Amino acid sequence: MNIAIQSDAVNASLIVTVLMALLAVRALRRFLDLPTRVPHLNRLLGWIWVPGVAFFALSYLVGWKANLGDELYFLFAYAVVVAVLIRVRDYRPARTLLLALAPLVLQAIAELLTLLNGGLFKTYNNVLESAQGFALIWFITFVVIAKNQKKRLEAERLQHEEEEKVRRQMEAQNAELERLVAERTATLQQQTEELQQALTELKNAQAQLIQSEKMASLGELTAGIAHEIQNPLNFVTNFADVSAELVQELEAEQRSPTRNSALEPLLLQDLRQNLEKINHHGHRAASIVRGMLEHSRAQSTERQPVDLNTLADEYLRLAYHGLRAKDSTFNASLLTELAPAIGQVEAVGQDLGRVLLNLFTNAFYAVQKRQQRQPVGFEPTVRVCTRRLPTGAVQICVHDNGDGIPEAVRQKVFQPFFTTKPTGEGTGLGLSLSYDIITNGHNGTLTFETEQGQGTEFVVTLPGPA
Incomplete structure (x- = not known):
């Protein structure tokens, strides 16, 4: 009777273990999403109860000792769970969860000790029970950790799915935008061609205006050259006429029956002085022509040593005489403060001369307009000075005592096609071209300081030797 009762208790324990194994497999399937991750292994786990039934039958047929079938099935279920966890590691x-199950090895060891040597199990029963308690705490802790990890991973998965959804939406929007762009391309292409044609026409117009500005500068330069060379030529003509008269007097004196021996040396001395002056002014005219020929050679972008003081002085006088050729009543004071220590600088002489000519022409124009507005008590003055800075850079300053630049237009001074001159008197390209020549062509700066009613000073700064 006692044996039957004990057998029923063992079988009941085995049934409980099988049910626990089924519950563990069910929880494992849901927790690890086994149907999706390992569908084949998930189907095999559905038969985990079969070994329990086999052990249950063998316990009757073979007559195993107490709890043997239960312990064997526990070890089997433990091994299956560990194998599944390793499979989806x-x-x-x-x-x-593998870490959570690691301490449960102690329980498996206890089961093996029970099977192999019941006495040894009794000897270490207290130790094993304490270890099993610790293993249970360990198991619960890591199960909680695994659950939190799953929540985080699930949140990350949902976030990833949301991002993927947004990405697909963006791709759809991009596809729609590409379609719209493709539809607009044909229209824009036609508009682009029309704009290109308009741009070509605008460039042609700009080229014509630039050429007009160059021709205007050339006209100023030509007028200045003509006026500058006219002075030595007038001297040559006048002294030649006087010399011819002296020769006639000398010939008449030589034919006179009462020759004055003291008069002939005086006439010869005057004739010699006139010839010296003719020679001097002839060389002066030749130097002017030679200098202008040098400046009118084919334009080169290569920098060469240029005597800055000589260049500034020549173009100052050429600009002045160019304006006087148009208005002979105009007079102005020319002040030069040219530092002798500057010497020669590396520059494109023709381009730099064009800049100086523009600055001088604008300065004379400003003082001329103020003189016309204020004819009494105003003395037109244009001053040019050169100096070398401590950094090695060189500056050219052009100052006039005109009306100054109005504050409203100071930001537009260097803009192309902007001018304060009346229509027909300027193209608005002089200062713009000068700014490009100095900044882009010579790596320098072109700035100005102005005061309303007091005048304006433009400052050209050229970098020193590298």
């Missing part, structure tokens, strides 16, 4: 919560 790439999933982080599965690795955490």
Whole structure:
């Protein structure tokens, strides 16, 4: 009777273990999403109860000792769970559950000790029970950790799905935008061609205006050259006429029956002085022509040593005489403060001369307009000075005592086609071209300081030797 009762208790324990194994497999399937990750292994786990039934039958047929079938089935179920976790170890919560099951090895050891040597199990029964308690705490802790990990991974998965959804929406929007762009391309292409044609026409117009500005500068330069060379030529003509008269007087004196021996040396001395002056002014005219020929050679972008003081002085006088050729009543004071220590600088002489000519022409124009507005009590003055800075850079300053630049237009001074001159008197390209020549062509700066009613000073700064 006692044996029957004991057998029923063992079988009941085995049934409980099988049910626990089924519950563990069910929880494992849901927790690790086994139907999706390992569908084949998931189907095999549905038969985990079969070994329990086999052990249940063998316990009757073979007559195993107490709890043997239960212990064997526990070891089997434990091994299956561990194998499943190893199979899906790439999933982080599965690795955490493996750590959670690690201390349960002690319980498996206890089961093996029970099977192999019941006395040894009794000897270490207290130790094993304490270890099993610790293993249970360990198991619960890591199960909680694994659950939290799964929540985080699930949140990350949902976030990834949301991002993927947004990405697909963006791709759809991009496709729609590309379609719209493709539809607009044909229209824009036609508009582009029309704009290109308009741009070509605008460039042609700009080229014509630039050429007009160059021709205007050339006209100023030509007028200045003509006026500058006219002075030595007038001297040559006048002294030649006087010399011819002296020769006639000398010939008449030589034919006179009462020759004055003291008069002939005086006439010869005057004739010699006139010839010296003719020679001097002839060389002066030749130097002017030679200098202008040098400046009118084919334009080169190569920098060469240029005597800055000589260049500034020549173009100052050429600009002045160019304006006087148009208005002979105009007079102005020319002040030069040219530092002798500057010497020669590396520059494109023709381009730099064009800049100086523009600055001088604008300065004379400003003082001329103020003189016309204020004819009494105003003395037109244009001053040019050169100096070398401590950094090695060289400056050219052009100052006039005109009306100054109005504050409203100071920001537009260097803009192309902007001018304060009346229509027909300027193209608005002089200062713009000068700014480009200095900044882009010579790596320098072109600035100005102005005061309303007091005048304006433009400052050209050229960098020193590298």
